[in-house]
Amino acid sequence: MNLTISGHHLEVTSSLREYVLTKMDRVTRHFDQVVDINVLLTVEKQKEKDRRQRAEVTLHTKGKEIFVEASNEDLYAAIDQLMDKLDRQVMRHKDKLQDHHHHTLKREVMADEAA
Template sequence: MNLTISGHHLDVTPALREYVVTKLDRVTRHFDQVVDINVLLTVEKQKEKERRQRAEVTLRVKGKDIFVEQSHEDLYAAIDQLMDKLDRQVCRHKEMLQNHHHESAKRLDLGATT
């Protein structure tokens, strides 16, 4: 698994990097087929009073890319909310892969009438 953590208008400190890695452990615990993770942490400098912190994750698993982004006034809160969203999407993707209760196209009798 390749992990890339980068910052835009922001220096990624070792404490911030460690925080992201510990939060990502929860996601990778659910799904072990993760190929690549790209994390982008951004400080948007629109106005001083509307200064927003944004976190984005692109998680590449076998057969699908999962992209999640979240903005908040506090970067740590944005990371927390982002990991919650990412965890839900990874669990949903895992359930869809393990769902064997759907009918296959070969078994559906679409045009036959008796």
């Protein structure tokens, strides 16, 4: 798994990098078929009172690319929101990959008795 953390108008400090890594562990714990992860942390300076922090993730898996973004006044809060959204999308993708259309033994026995 390749993990790239970059900043736009922002220097990615070691504390930010560690925070993203600890939050990313939750996602990789649920789904281990991740090929590549790109994290982009951005500071948008439109006005000083409207200063927004934005975090984006592009997660590449086999056959699917998941993109999530979140923004907040605090960068750490934006990362928390981002990881919550990403975790939900990864779990939804994992559920779609699993085959839920299996027949139980109980239904097969009941079908044989009815016939």
